[in-house]
Amino acid sequence: MAAAPSSMHPAVAQSASAETFIELRGIHKHFGNQEVLCGIDLKLYHGETLCVIGPSGEGKTVMIKHIIGLIQPDEGDIFVAGMHVNRLHEREMAPIRQKVSMLFQGAALFDRMTVEENVAFPLLESGVCDRNEIKQRVLEALTAVDLDDHLDKYPTSLSGGMRKRAGIARAIVARSECILYDEPNSGLDPIGSDIIDQMILRMQRRYGVTSIIVTHDMRSVFKIANRVAMLYRGKIHFLGTPAELEASPDPIVQDFINGHSNITG
Amino acid sequence: MATSAGLLTLPGRTFLHFLTYLGQLTALATELLIAVRSGVWRLKLVARQIVEIGYGSQAVVIVTGAFTGAVFTFQSYAKFKEFGFETTVGAVVSVALCRELGPVLAGLMVAGRVGAAMAADIGTMKVTEQVDALRVMGVHPVDYLVLPRFLAMMISMPFLVAESISFGLIASYMVTSFGYDMPSSWYLTHMIDHTNMEDLSIGMIKGFVFGMLITLISCHQGLSAENGAVGVGAGTTRAVVISSLVLLIVNFFLSILLNYAFPIGSV
Ligand SMILES: Nc1ncnc2c1ncn2[C@@H]1O[C@H](COP(=O)(O)OP(=O)(O)O)[C@@H](O)[C@H]1O
Ligand SMILES: [Mg+2]
Numbered sequence: 381m382a383a384a385p386s387s388m389h390p391a392v393a394q395s396a397s398a399e400t401f402i403e404l405r406g407i408h409k410h411f412g413n414q415e416v417l418c419g420i421d422l423k424l425y426h427g428e429t430l431c432v433i434g435p436s437g438e439g440k441t442v443m444i445k446h447i448i449g450l451i452q453p454d455e456g457d458i459f460v461a462g463m464h465v466n467r468l469h470e471r472e473m474a475p476i477r478q479k480v481s482m483l484f485q486g487a488a489l490f491d492r493m494t495v496e497e498n499v500a501f502p503l504l505e506s507g508v509c510d511r512n513e514i515k516q517r518v519l520e521a522l523t524a525v526d527l528d529d530h531l532d533k534y535p536t537s538l539s540g541g542m543r544k545r546a547g548i549a550r551a552i553v554a555r556s557e558c559i560l561y562d563e564p565n566s567g568l569d570p571i572g573s574d575i576i577d578q579m580i581l582r583m584q585r586r587y588g589v590t591s592i593i594v595t596h597d598m599r600s601v602f603k604i605a606n607r608v609a610m611l612y613r614g615k616i617h618f619l620g621t622p623a624e625l626e627a628s629p630d631p632i633v634q635d636f637i638n639g640h641s642n643i644t645g
Numbered sequence: 646m647a648t649s650a651g652l653l654t655l656p657g658r659t660f661l662h663f664l665t666y667l668g669q670l671t672a673l674a675t676e677l678l679i680a681v682r683s684g685v686w687r688l689k690l691v692a693r694q695i696v697e698i699g700y701g702s703q704a705v706v707i708v709t710g711a712f713t714g715a716v717f718t719f720q721s722y723a724k725f726k727e728f729g730f731e732t733t734v735g736a737v738v739s740v741a742l743c744r745e746l747g748p749v750l751a752g753l754m755v756a757g758r759v760g761a762a763m764a765a766d767i768g769t770m771k772v773t774e775q776v777d778a779l780r781v782m783g784v785h786p787v788d789y790l791v792l793p794r795f796l797a798m799m800i801s802m803p804f805l806v807a808e809s810i811s812f813g814l815i816a817s818y819m820v821t822s823f824g825y826d827m828p829s830s831w832y833l834t835h836m837i838d839h840t841n842m843e844d845l846s847i848g849m850i851k852g853f854v855f856g857m858l859i860t861l862i863s864c865h866q867g868l869s870a871e872n873g874a875v876g877v878g879a880g881t882t883r884a885v886v887i888s889s890l891v892l893l894i895v896n897f898f899l900s901i902l903l904n905y906a907f908p909i910g911s912v
Pocket of ligand 1: 411412416435436437438439440441442443
């Protein structure tokens with residue numbers, strides 16, 4: 381189970397020459413009087429797959445939203461592909477958003493558009509005009525998530541898992557260099573979950589995509605991750621390979637991966 | 646002690662809220678200006694909004710105009726007859742409809758119908774992260790959501806006001822000639838003599854300004870929606886209330902301004 385998913389990944393992650401694609405330096409963020417992130421430092425290398433785990437409500441979503449400039453930090457710096465994200469104005473973020481795409485936790489599909497129109501949207505907006513090319517790439521993305529039978533449905537008539545998969549198709553269709561997935565497996569059955577894991581692996585092998593995956597599914601962590609980060613109490617509590625995670629003596633890590641609660645009656 | 650201090654700071658805090666609000670509206674207007682100048686106008690979305698806003702609001706605006714014209718005529722006719730001025734009713738109704746009642750009532754109806762829809766639509770998109778999804782795909786929400794609505798409103802409102810005025814006049818004419826047996830030529834002659842293009846222009850200019858204000862206020866409420874469905878509902882209500890009040894207040898000052906530009910009764 382702890383076997384590395386592919387021979388190339390650890391090399392990519394650990395080789396000294398691997399270039400940093402994303403870097404978070406001392407990120408602090410609070411909402412009201414709640415400290416959500418208290419000093420996050422994290423580096424992500426080109427072509428790497430990082431899984432982010434941690435209890436619900438610990439700020440995993442908040443953290444990845446910082447990377448794409450949806451949330452500005454109170455303190456700290458964010459660099460993506462050499463660009464200083466938190467120094468940019470909304471209209472200057474276009475280059476970053478061309479390189480990085482995101483799956484939202486709630487999928488965030490456009491209600492007024494069909495599944496097909498939703499998935500075609502990033503292509504149209506990035507200036508792809510050829511109708512056939514759009515059609516073909518949309519179909520390809522929807523096939524990758526096993527949703528190619530539901531092109532003409534509106535998001536409100538899809539199940540939670542289908543909506544999630546349509547959101548994934550929209551995130552991968554433009555073939556960005558980096559994709560942030562916020563809980564891609566939640567709401568999916570084990571088979572559907574495996575389809576997504578395989579798709580993420582394929583994206584990495586075929587296109588060298590850098591990914592961050594927020595997930596609660598430990599099985600898929602061991603399948604796809606090059607490295608794992610555990611967020612706990614606003615800090616990166618653990619950072620290492622899946623094998624290191626499994627072998628970690630830290631009780632908090634062990635409780636989390638084995639699903640033990642500390643509440644005693 | 647604490648309460649008296651609270652009472653003293655209340656006006657200050659309200660004023661501060663007001664300033665913050667104005668600041669946010671100004672920021673949105675600036676962003677809108679940048680969007681206009683960027684030149685990417687998404688004409689397909691504008692067309693769709695014109696259908697929804699302009700085409701879809703006609704019934705509301707026509708009924709409003711017609712019945713206002715009718716009741717205004719009905720009431721003034723009786724009074725004017727006491728002085729033997731009943732033939733001038735057409736002129737009075739026409740000027741009132743063009744300069745005030747047409748644009749204000751059409752504006753209020755559109756604020757209710759269109760402003761609410763804008764705040765609810767955009768607000769729903771905001772709380773379900775669809776607005777953030779736009780941003781992630783490199784599309785500025787103001788470019789995609791506000792600009793098309795703004796352009797559609799600027800195009801639709803003057804026509805809606807003109808329509809409201811026209812149906813008000815038709816209704817007024819029908820009340821006098823069928824309800825009161827006034828020779829229709831009298832009514833028409835007086836009305837045409839005392840109404841000119843300036844009066845109609847004032848109505849349409851007002852409609853244009855009201856349209857911009859309604860869009861700005863309602864889209865702002867939508868974009869700042871928070872707290873799920875409850876927040877969207879509250880924002881929608883606020884959009885209609887604020888738009889309506891602002892419209893009435895701005896109308897007063899606009900009347901003063903426009904009366905300098907187009908003095909009443911000048912031909
Ligand atoms: N926009 C916001 N306003 C206020 N609080 C927020 C906001 N976004 C997130 N939070 C709070 O930050 C904490 C972390 O949220 P989140 O990142 O969504 O957790 P998760 O790790 O489950 O993804 C939660 O307690 C949440 O209530
Ligand atoms: Mg989350």
